[in-house]
Amino acid sequence: MRHVRSMSQPHLSPDGRSVLLTVTDSTADGAKNHLWLVDIKQNTARQLTWSEAGEKRGESQGKWMPDGDSILFLAHRGEHTQLYRLPMEGGEARAYDLKIAPPVDTSTLADAIPPRKEESSPAKIEPLPIDVQNYDPSPDGKWIAILAHDPETPGEKKAHDDKADAVWVDHDPHGSRLYLLDTDNEKMTVAGVPPDVHSIAWSRQGDRLMAVAGGMNNIGDLAPADTTWLVSVGDPAHPRQLKEFPATIQSGVWSEDAKRFYFLAQSTKDAPPGYHDLFVFTFADGSIQDMTPDFTGSLSHEMPLIDDGKILVPAEMGVHVGVLRIDSEKQEPVKFETVTVTQLNTNAKQNGWVWLGASSTQPMTLYYSEKLGHNEKPLNAPTLLPATWPQINSQVVSWKNEGQSIEGLLYLPPQAATHKVPLIVDVHGGPTGAFEDSYYPLVEYLLGQGWAVLRTNPRGSTGYGAAFAAANKNDLGGADYRDIMTGVDTVIARYPIDATKLGLMGYSYGGEMAGFVEGKTDRFKAIISGAPVIDQNSEYGTESGSWYDRWFYGKPWEHEADVWRQSPLAGASHAKTPFLLLQGESDTTDPLGQSLEMYRALRQMGVPVEMVQYPREDHGPLAGGIFGSPTPEPWHGFDGRQRIVKFFKTAFGE
Known part of the structure; x- marks a missing residue:
């Protein structure tokens, strides 16, 4: 599994003849990105970019210039992440020389440590190179919008090197700023949008763009605080704030x-943070209309597209992921041959469409069609998996519990044709997440051990409407736990499952559910918990943001009984099942202390418990590595998978 590749970000060329995409290789030194070019007519692929000696990250975020004569990409070569331009007729990629006068120099402030001598004046700082975080060329190719974090000044670097680096929490004046690069003279202008810009969108005419800025210094922890700005390329220093837009815009x-x-933006219904509806803003009268108030799936966070005046939005619909076509009168799914469709893309002429498609028996594949919904064909993109890898079909299973219809995906190994097999129950993250009918290397790895796998979407999951996503509010570890256990009973009754050999695993919310299961039942032989929430009180005070959790149960000090009831640690006195914790040391989403609390509690209760910490790992990267995606720390993912299999095998007596 350490050699599994991934691909992403397909972009159709302006002439509709080829596709640019990013392929991520898994090397012993970590994930490395390269850009590939796929010729649609010839149906052939070739690698387009190569890393320089000693460069570990590779090239990413490839995009076409509107004339199709060159592509842009980001690469970290040397000390900074730079924007490169590669001519398609041949030649070397050239980095733009992007430098700015630092907007802020904290070493010159009146309260700087060490203090600046009163008689001295701050030295003039020459323009400094920036690290480009994101970019987008205008449709006419005259401008490139660039997002970059403020560079570190020489004074700030010296203070850091001298260890005069105390951190004043929530008072950092630095942020991500928006710049406009003139492609003719290569001069860069800063836009007057507040720092911490995270989203930009060009108008079709290329004369304006919409920019969304987040709240600085963790203000979003108090309440959503994004602001929307209309920037004119003729006067970028004076953007206009559109106050009609909600603070949850994406x-x-x-x-x-x-x-x-x-x-x-956030749905107007009572739904967890991050559950979105599609809205339309009309410039003439400043009105905003919700276009999907009754949609019973969940809209993806991917950028919407326009097709013949209708809006295309990727959406989860049960265990399937597709594209919803929306206008003022109706909404209907676009028909695709594959059950999971992501990263849909077209060009300005809309003379073709490309996307990534997958199913339980088909790894991620690049697709093309001249007209959306008609005559789609797979393209010969780079191979992601060894040809000998198994591809076992999933079965959609459903059951009812406490007024809700629940779905899951069941995978049976070949051994189930002749005898009963052990079952691994897998719980997704979130809780506003879902398991989709796609190809998962980790599932195939578990199936290869002769075990069945059940992946459940209990109440609180996405893909089933706002009411379903909100059905576990103030009830974490309650009915959602019973949804999962009812699913276990269902598959045991219907399929050749050995009820004496059950295991359960999960990551993030799935790891939290693993903690609930530990204290509620002894039906499982082993439980594995990755990056869990164990104590809602300490989680609330130490996680990177509390707005999400606050929606579920409020402020802990105002709802002590509810918060403790929804903490897995509350059930530790009833724990019996062998328990394995996998935790990233640098996790800010569900910090290290959560796993340490569970480890100490179970150890002192005499429950067999093991804990593994992974240095440098944050929340998402560790999960990706264990699940089989290329990551910066490939050996951590390898170690995690080995421990998962060994822990279950020991519990099953294998």
């Missing part, structure tokens, strides 16, 4: 005539 797209702007 990505968006302009209408073709630039009279409307379609965007994703």
Whole structure:
């Protein structure tokens, strides 16, 4: 599994003849990205970019310039992440020389440590190189919008080197700023948008763009605080704030005539943070309309697209992921041959469409069609998996519990044709997440051990509407736990499952559910918990943001009984099952202390418990590595998978 590759970000060329995409290789030194070019007519692929000696990250975020004569990409070569331009007719990629006068120098402030001598004046700082975080060329190719974090000044670097680096919490004046690069003279202008810009969208005419800025210094922990700004390329220093937009806005797209702007934002229904509806803003009267108030799936966070005046939004619909076509009168799914469709893309002429498709028996595949929904064909992109890897079909299973219809995906190994097999129950993260009918290397790895795998979408999951996503509010570890256990009973009754050999695993919310299961039942032989929440009180005070948790149960000091009831640690006195904890040391989502609390509690209760910490690992990267994706720390993922299999084998007596 350490040699599994992934691909992402397909971009159709302006002439519709080829596709640019990013392929991520897994090497012994970590994940490395390269850009590939796929010729649609010839159906052939070739690698387009190569890393320089000693460069570990590779090239990413490839995009076409609108004329199709060159591509842009990011690469970290030397000390900074730079924007490169590669001519398609041949030649070397050239880095733009992007430097700015630092907007802020904390070493010159009046309260700087060590203090600046009163008689001295701050030295003039020459323009410094920036690290490009994101970018987007305008449709006419005259401008490139660039997002970059403020560079570290020489004074700040010296203070850090001298260890005069005390951190004043929530008072960092630095942030990600928006710049406009003139592609003719290569001069860069800062836009007057507040720092911490995270989303940009060009108008079709290329004369304006929409920018969304987040709240600085963790203000979003108090309440959503994003602001929306209209930037004119003729006067970028004076953008106009559009105060009509909600503070939860995410990505968006302009209408073709630039009279409307379609965007994703928090649903107006009582739903968990991050559950979005599609809205339309009309410039003429400043009105905003919810276009998906009754949609019974969940809209993806991917950027919407326009097709013949209708909006295309990737969406989860049960265990399937597709694309929803929306206009003012109706919404209907676009028909695809594959059950999971992501990263849909087209060009300005819309003379073709590309996307990534997958199923339980088909790894991620690049697809193309000249007209959306008609005559799609797979393209010969780089191979992601060894040809000998198993591809076992999933079965969608459903059951009812406490007024809800629940779905799951069951995978049976070949051994189930002749005898009963052990069952691994897998719980997804979130809780606003879901298991999709796609190809998962870790599932195939578990099936290879002769074990069945059940992946459940209990109440609180996405893909089933706002009411379902909100059905576990103030009830974490309650009915959602019983949804899962009812699913276990269902598959035991219907399929050749050995009820004496059950295991359960999960990561993030799945790891939290593993903690609940530990204290509620002894039916499982072994339980594995990755990056869990164990104590809602300490989690609330130490996690990177509390807005999400606050929706579920409020402020802990105002709801002590509810918060403790929804903490797995509350059930530790009833724990009996062998328990394995896998935790990243640098996790800020569900910090290290959560796993340490569970480890100490179970150890003192005499329960067989093991804990493994992974240095440098944050929440998402460790999960990706264990699940089989290329990551910066490939050996951590390898170690995690080996421990998972060994822990279950020991428990099953194998």
